[in-house]
Amino acid sequence: MGKSQSWIKRAAGETERIEACFSGFAYAPHSHDNYTLAITTHGVQSFNYLGELRHSLPGEVVILHPDETHDGQAGTDAPFAYRAITINPVDVQNVLQGASLPFLEGGVTRQPEFIQIAKRLLSEFDHPLEILEQQDLTFAFAICLQQATSKCITHTSANYHALKRVREYIDDVIAIGSSMPIDITLDQLATISEYSKWQVTRDFRSLYGTTPYRYVTLKRLQKAKVLIERGLPLAQVAFSSGFADQSHLTRHFKKCFGTTPKVWAKLNQ
Structure with missing residues (x-):
């Protein structure tokens, strides 16, 4: 080595x-x-x-x-x-x-x-x-x-089944979504869970370790990683995974994975 x-x-x-x-x-x-x-x-x-x-x-x-x-x-x-x-x-x-x-x-x-x-x-x-x-x-x-x-370990006051509906809704929207940015709002999630939107954010994090917004972002980034590993140009990766542009992808990618898409592509060569 x-x-x-x-x-x-x-x-x-x-x-x-x-x-x-x-x-x-x-x-x-x-x-x-x-x-x-x-x-x-x-x-x-x-x-x-x-x-x-x-x-x-x-x-x-x-x-x-x-x-x-x-x-x-x-x-x-x-x-x-x-x-x-x-x-x-x-x-x-x-x-x-x-x-x-x-x-x-x-x-x-x-x-x-x-x-x-x-x-x-x-x-x-x-x-x-x-x-x-x-x-x-x-x-x-x-x-x-x-x-x-x-x-x-503590049991939270969160309604597990209500937050599970929220998470499944997010997964479904991303699964059927196009390359355009996903339009998911806290108001929608509050309606699905029958919570206030602030309760949704708090309890989603308690059960799943992150906020709904970051959960959506991670889903996009996971898709971006796969496309990078396939050798696609980074501008195309950004568009196909729902980011506004390559700099938008790079900013979120480094925050989540500790390195840039360019470095990740090089390491995976």
């Missing part, structure tokens, strides 16, 4: 799984709206998280909570490498059914249950994950995370 080597490889299949290697600086401060479950495979993976510099050694597992700012860098002069998967808070919430999302404050764990789950999710990169296996492991992740943070 060369000292100046930096690259990202995507696993087979539709699930967001990557293997990456970086020397020195990797990611600027950013936050994304999924859980990240990663296992360090080489070197020292360091990142600022919740006001402290954290370090993950080979075999240790990193678990980042949705919407929490973090960065990424090598902890030594040598490169570091890891494998990671994103886990949608929606899938976790489908297991928890109304509990607030579990939050592992330290960000790094050696707990055997998490290591086993991470290895099973991330060991086979040449073959897609079987749907049933992924669902099984997502369930195990949600339960294990809830048990590991049981002292912090």
Whole structure:
């Protein structure tokens, strides 16, 4: 593994799984709206998280909570490498059914249950994950995370089924939408949930880890990542994923993923 080597490889299949290697600086401060479950495979993976510099050694597992700012860098002069998967808070919430999302404050764990789950999710990169296996492991992740943070878990006052209707509406609109910006308003979401629009924002974040607006933005960005990895020109990526222009895409992309679309395209070459 060369000292100046930096690259990202995507696993087979539709699930967001990557293997990456970086020397020195990797990611600027950013936050994304999924859980990240990663296992360090080489070197020292360091990142600022919740006001402290954290370090993950080979075999240790990193678990980042949705919407929490973090960065990424090598902890030594040598490169570091890891494998990671994103886990949608929606899938976790489908297991928890109304509990607030579990939050592992330290960000790094050696707990055997998490290591086993991470290895099973991330060991086979040449073959897609079987749907049933992924669902099984997502369930195990949600339960294990809830048990590991049981002292912090509370049941919210949010109406789980009402907010589920809101989330499904957003998913449906984006799924059938054209390349034009998606027109979704808080007033619409309030009507669907029979909440006030401010309650929608507060309770959606409690259940799914982010606001409705950022949830919509993330959906667009996930589409943009796929198009970038297919080699499409960035101006076309921006238009096809619902952003006003390339600079609009770049601004949101870096805020969410800690790097620019140009750098992401280069790393995926």
